[in-house]
Amino acid sequence: MKMQEKHIGASMNRVDGHQKVTGAAKYSAEYELPGMSYGVLVGSTIAKGRITGLDTKAAERAPGVLAVVTHLNSPKVPGFKPVGKDPSQPATTGGPLKVFSDNEIRFNDQPIALVVADTLERAKHAARLVRAQYAKEAHQTDMKAAAKDAFLPTSAQKNPKSPMADYQRGAADALQKASLKIEQEYVIPTEMHSPMEMQSITAHWEAPDRLTLYDKTQGTIGTRRDFAREWNLPEENVKVIATFVGGAFGNALHSWPHESAAIIGAKVVNRPLKLMLTREQMFTSVGYRPYTWQKLAMSATPDGKITAISHESIGQTSTYEEFTESTLAQTRMMYQAPSLSTRYRIAALNVGTPIWMRGPGEATGAFALESAMDEMAHLLKLDPLEFRLRNYTDQDPERNRPWSTKYLKECYQMGAERIGWSQRKLEPGAVREGDWLIGYGMGVGTFGAHRGSAHVSAQLLPDGTAVLQCATTDIGPGTGTAMTQIAADALGLPPEKIRFELGQASFPQSGSQGGSSTVNTVGQAVQDACLALKDKLRELAGAGNPAFASAKKEDVALASGYLTLGSNAAARVPLADLTKQPGAALVNVESKPTGNDGQQYSMYSFSVHFAQVAVHVLTGEVRVRKLVSGADAGTIINQKTAANQMKGGAVGGIGMALMEHAVIDDRYGRYVTKDFADYHVPVQADAPAVEVFFVNQPDYHVNALGTKGIGEIATIGVAPAIANAVFNATGKRVRELPITPDKLV
DSSP: OOOOOOOTTSOOOOTTHHHHHHTOOOOGGGOOOTTOEEEEEEEOSSSSEEEEEEEOHHHHHSTTEEEEEOTTTOOOOTTOOOOSSOTTSOTTTTSSOOTTSSSEEOSTTOEEEEEEESSHHHHHHHHTTOEEEEEEOOOOOOHHHHGGGOBOOHHHHHOTTSTTSOEEESOTTHHHHOSSEEEEEEEEOOBOOOOSSOOEEEEEEEETTEEEEEEOOSOHHHHHHHHHHHTTOOGGGEEEEOSOOOOOSSTTSSOOHHHHHHHHHHHHHTSOEEEEOOHHHHTTSSOOBOOEEEEEEEEEOTTSOEEEEEEEEEEEEESSSOOOOOTTHHHHHSBOOSEEEEEEEEEEESSOOOOOOSSTTHHHHHHHHHHHHHHHHHHHTOOHHHHHHHTBOSEETTTTEEBSOOOHHHHHHHHHHHHTGGGOOSSTTOOEETTEEEEEEEEEEEEEOOOOOEEEEEEEOTTSOEEEEOSOOOSSSOHHHHHHHHHHHHHTOOGGGEEEEOSBTTSSOOOOSOTTOHIIIIIHHHHHHHHHHHHHHHHHHHTTOHHHHTOOGGGEEEETTEEEETTEEEEEEEHHHHTOSTTTTEEEEEEOOOTTHHHHSBOEEEEEEEEEEEEETTTOOEEEEEEEEEEEOBSOSOHHHHHHHHHHHHHHHHHHHHTOOOOEETTTTEESOOSTTTSOOOOGGGOOOEEEEEOOOOOTTTOTTOBOOOTTTTTTTHHHHHHHHHHHHHSOOOOBSSOOGGGTO
């Protein structure tokens, strides 16, 4: 009997690749509906205060204008109710901004009006005619000045066991008693997501109580839930469609004011309304990686054993919504440290709310931790890799649990060989090629191997095609391709006979695509649904064939249009016969974590990044010559798309290390880096050919597929690897990113 071809682990091309390169893929701004109207937002020009007057008459009289919506005439949104015990509190206190609900201004470029017209050009013209008067108040956008008023997040105030609460293990005074120690401050500036596709939405009220949204979102179910609650609608009355998403690094994990504004505008004009943010509005209205100050102290014995670590962090948030992230999580569990303390605070500024950005929190925290590891190794005159090995953890020191799996040592060895780590000199500035100083650095990353609950339906069509549906989205990593491979192996069908449909809230429920959890969660649900479908087919065949009625589940196979038994070559039933009745060959399966593995083991993915850089001795220009990124991420479903994920994360890490920095003019509370002319992201010339490798060892404690997740660890640890390489090349330690030439000359 011919062995079934295995598709998991293969480098299969993307199933949606042809649609994307030919333009057939339809994104949220590309849907055309009868009677379409177009919305353009008008933003505030102050960062704090009140609107005292709005002149919209010229805009209303402009050609083609259907409506100008402001706080003065906006329909009341049922979900826009004041929160908190004090009814006098602003409507936005403690939650997302409730657009057009009052005259308060909380950040510069906050939406104050929506102009709706019959063409986009007319809406843009009329938007320029809106005039506002303000009672301006003193604002605060300077993070350094605001840090003195930083506070413990409310979640930690209410729950001492919150991940944001202060943490202490071992002796609290260990650092004070240590003689061999370092203490340094590290700064990550505000960074913008900058996806190719800007945020856009088409809102259509099909009836007074039925709403359809074509939206750029990473979670159709979460978006449906948010706007059903906002408009007091049954969730089944809200359709959310996001079949294709043109890049998102976390900024589409939140429901934003422009979405609410579009829905309000569509309600006012009683027509479908399309709204796309401008690139400048992407810098002000849909989140960012928050500016974060960190202080890290570390002590060690002369032979290189860490004795204590203290890690403090202050991150920025908005004045109307508390945003927190896991900046200190990696420090608490990555290295062996008998005494360790962490302290996290946030400072409220007159800016829009931050949001998770790839490697949320951990990428920020890893810059401080992995830079400090390099600094301590230098103080000890130890190779940084050897220093990490001497403090390697064989179990989670934070939770006192074994790792579900951990192959980080294997990553160290494989990466060091590929980068040529043996050529690294202990003394900085020791290697020179003409006018270029050469250096090597490394950085480590980790992120939880999370798995949630997901539903997947699977149906076999009369032509032998298996159709699977799930509400999950695909923001670019190749989710549909990975699910096709998982289904092909589970069913025994070729990938071309699998169709995985996603991106609609009407499909079986799934969580958002974020936190490196999609393959862990949806992938397992796909496998479970396919196995259930095979068993359903076995039951259907067993009604007329005793051989199938008594067969074991694992003995059933689909091959060449037949349901067959591996133990009985003569037993076979045409698949077409089993699908004659509508819905006969259809299953809907919920897959969720089972057992108590999550309580018995600590489950993480791990990565290591090695960088070789060249720094020009006169100009301070930094070139990343080589980057090697390796991952212990469990079973690799698709070698090609997984490697693409790692390469994309590495490029993001280059931007984080060398270029990205959103500059705000504190006099006005407005960003001056508001486009790609001033806000620099890496282009081809900035990124070397990234070499990627995987340990590819399964972790069956996470799920039956053995997957662990890649998306976040692809970025976490890259920036410090480059920073450490720059130090090795020049002897200059840059602790405030980005590493620009002025900091090296």
